[in-house]
Amino acid sequence: MDITEVSTSQDGKGKKGKKAKKKSAEVDGEGSAGEEKKMVKSELAVAFPPAFSVSEIKNKQRRHFMFMKLKQEKRKQKMQLRKKRRKEREALGDKAPPKEVPKTIENQRVYDETTVDPEDEEIAFDEGTDEFSAYFNGLTNPKVLITTSDRPRGRTVRFCEQLATVIPNAHVYYRRGLALKRIIPQCVARNFTYLMVINEDRQVPNGMVLCHLPDGPTAHFKVSSVRLRKEMKRRGKNPTEHYPEVILNNFTTRLGHTIGRLFAALFPQEPHFVGRQVATFHNQRDFIFFRFHRYIFKNEKKVGIQELGPRFTLKLRSLQKGTFDSKYGEYEWVMKRHEMEACRRKFQL
DSSP states (O other): OOOOOOOTHHHHHHHHHHHHHHHHHHHHHHHHHHHHHHHHHHHHHSOOOTTOOGGGOOOHHHHHHHHHHHHHHHHHHHHHHHHHHHHHHHHHGGGSOOOOOOOOTTTTOOOOTTBOOTTOHHHHHHHHHSTTHHHHTTSOOOOEEEEESSSOOHHHHHHHHHHHHHSTTEEEOOOTTOOHHHHHHHHHHTTOOEEEEEEEETTEEEEEEEEETTTOOEEEEEEEEEEOGGGSTTOOSOOOSSOOEEEEESOOBHHHHHHHHHHHTTSOSSOOTTTOEEEEEEEETTEEEEEEEEEEEOSSSOEEEEEOSOEEEEEEEEEESSSOOTTTOOEEEEOOHHHHTSSTTOOOO
């Protein structure tokens, strides 16, 4: 038998060969990655084809980069078109066509059959005989009791105290575990015209029950986006004791008209214009935004406003006939979310 000896140096050479192969593979991989990056950049430099879809790109980083570039190009095209239209309008002068009105959910709102016509005799008769007629005829003055849910936290208490500075002749009382059915007769006996209950969840105000006394109606709202005075930037000084002016915007339907009259009856009818304070209830897409401002005359043409706070947003949940009765009360309107939100262009208020 022939025996051949194998030296150990060949093993070393084999290992070195493997390492060299690995290094060459890594270098090739880096080179291919660099080539891929260059290819991506060169592809991005090319203009987008007409049937281009970013969602077809599987690489996440490249898809995001292409989406941002596509968005930037669309923005440039819009700017160029806007400049072109502006030049045409300046060249035509008075003969220029009217500006196009942008399409929004508000101006494409579905027509509601219950939209209020101010000249309708039936509506005028209903307003003259409803629960708020005594207030609008000047027979009663508003007197509001503000209370909270049981064991309120500091933020809810401060919110009630600031509401009392906004609404004239408002008084804050602690609940002390009493049921609303027991509180309402006591309010009627003390000539209160409103009972306002602020509910909270996790130390944050999240609900409001507004009950008109003595005959109702009772409205339940969801409260959100509450900001107290200390949380607001560039706010004005604390409000004075002057009666504010009240602005009600965009309450067009029969239900919205009732809610608007419910808010209007919170404030006295004769505002003090010397105080220059305005309470605004603005309805937009069935969200009621409350703001409290003071206006300042800078000169004969310019007027500035200062927000005094607090600010919050209301969403109507239900409207009940009569005073608060959660068990046997008759509801005039209840929000049914899945039925009412089927069409985004249909609003209730």
